[in-house]
Amino acid sequence: MADHGNLVTIFKSMPSPPRILAIESSCDETACAIVTGSYVEASIVASQIAVHAPYGGVVPELASRHHLTSIVPVVQQAMQQAGIEQLAQLDAIAVTEGPGLVGALLVGIQMARGLAAAGKLPLYGIHHLEGHLFSTLLADSQNPSSEAFTPHLALLVSGGHTELVHVQGLARYRVIGKTRDDAAGEAYDKVAKMLGLGYPGGPIIDRLAAQGDPHAYPFPRSMTQDKRNFEFSFSGLKTAVMVHIERYGYPQTERERANLCASFQAAVVDTLVTKVRRARQALACDRVHVSGGVSANQGLRHALQLAAQEEPFLLRVPELRYCGDNAAMIAAAAAARMQAQLPSCLYVHASRSIEVQEAHCS
Ligand code: KG4
Numbered sequence: 001m002a003d004h005g006n007l008v009t010i011f012k013s014m015p016s017p018p019r020i021l022a023i024e025s026s027c028d029e030t031a032c033a034i035v036t037g038s039y040v041e042a043s044i045v046a047s048q049i050a051v052h053a054p055y056g057g058v059v060p061e062l063a064s065r066h067h068l069t070s071i072v073p074v075v076q077q078a079m080q081q082a083g084i085e086q087l088a089q090l091d092a093i094a095v096t097e098g099p100g101l102v103g104a105l106l107v108g109i110q111m112a113r114g115l116a117a118a119g120k121l122p123l124y125g126i127h128h129l130e131g132h133l134f135s136t137l138l139a140d141s142q143n144p145s146s147e148a149f150t151p152h153l154a155l156l157v158s159g160g161h162t163e164l165v166h167v168q169g170l171a172r173y174r175v176i177g178k179t180r181d182d183a184a185g186e187a188y189d190k191v192a193k194m195l196g197l198g199y200p201g202g203p204i205i206d207r208l209a210a211q212g213d214p215h216a217y218p219f220p221r222s223m224t225q226d227k228r229n230f231e232f233s234f235s236g237l238k239t240a241v242m243v244h245i246e247r248y249g250y251p252q253t254e255r256e257r258a259n260l261c262a263s264f265q266a267a268v269v270d271t272l273v274t275k276v277r278r279a280r281q282a283l284a285c286d287r288v289h290v291s292g293g294v295s296a297n298q299g300l301r302h303a304l305q306l307a308a309q310e311e312p313f314l315l316r317v318p319e320l321r322y323c324g325d326n327a328a329m330i331a332a333a334a335a336a337r338m339q340a341q342l343p344s345c346l347y348v349h350a351s352r353s354i355e356v357q358e359a360h361c362s
């Protein structure tokens with residue numbers, strides 16, 4: 001097996017990076033992409049936001065049903081955009097194998113299995129969070145900067161996960177801390193629901209926070225006392241916002257609403273940045289990569305840029321269009337695995353840790 005610690009070596013030693021069609025359907029986005037190495041030829045995302053918005057969160061059964069109707073047109077659109085007429089023009093198929101809603105995952109997985117069988121192509125099952133790790137490498141130009149997947153500290157922040165991962169190389173991941181309760185994105189969505197702001201709450205609160213005073217209300221920065229603890233907890237913060245509303249009522253003016261959003265966002269961002277700084281120092285890492293839906297947050301991006309300049313460390317964040325769920329990141333992860341000659345395998349799971357690697361491949 002090749003040394004997969006350094007992808008630059010691998011990318012350079014291979015004649016050409018593989019061309020991969022990937023599918024992502026773990027939650028409320030039906031996505032298909034065609035990627036060569038980390039160059040994105042096509043990335044189609046059919047969002048179900050309008051379907052779930054009336055409920056203030058994702059309804060699993062509705063998600064499965066909508067994946068079923070969207071999957072074929074989304075795959076066709078991606079193939080058309082990339083000029084793929086025959087499956088023989090591809091080197092492999094990839095699909096998100098988990099974590100996620102099983103009924104939603106299975107729609108993408110069955111489609112991917114069908115394509116792999118029809119084209120006699122290898123099928124790579126990719127961990128959703130490994131996909132997010134690769135979102136920082138995606139590029140829309142033919143000549144992407146061949147940035148190495150070098151060892152780094154990764155902050156994965158999404159609607160389902162908040163984790164600090166020590167990435168030691170491809171397929172060598174150590175979770176050094178994660179949330180004990182709500183994920184950061186989940187806290188955003190729930191607070192937005194409390195305030196009647198709409199779904200998903202992250203982008204809405206982010207926008208309102210930019211106009212408010214982050215010091216207006218002193219919300220808690222949970223679990224930041226112990227400097228050696230890299231876990232997170234956001235449910236107390238959510239409760240603090242609820243108690244605030246019970247005590248003072250719903251914000252009556254736009255100013256009050258913006259202040260509440262800004263104070264909530266400051267608590268989330270401070271907590272994340274504090275933990276990133278400490279974990280990076282503890283691991284002596286000079287690179288920090290941030291990914292997942294919440295990595296689109298302007299307050300978080302700004303605070304991390306300041307921390308990166310101050311300490312200093314190298315910061316990598318995905319382009320905004322690749323922060324949320326997409327299939328290009330799944331394809332890029334599969335391309336790296338293929339180039340490193342890791343086995344192609346698939347194991348459907350609702351919640352397996354990113355640390356578990358290949359145990360299911362024999
Ligand atoms: O990665 P993602 O698309 O799906 C999961 O794997 O969960 O992340 C979705 C989450 C949602 O909770 C959404 O509210 C949050 O990312 N999000 C944001 C922003 N954009 C999306 N949170 C804060 N600020 C944003 N700008």
Ligand code: ZN
Pocket residue numbers: 128132158159292293324325
């Ligand atoms: Zn995600």
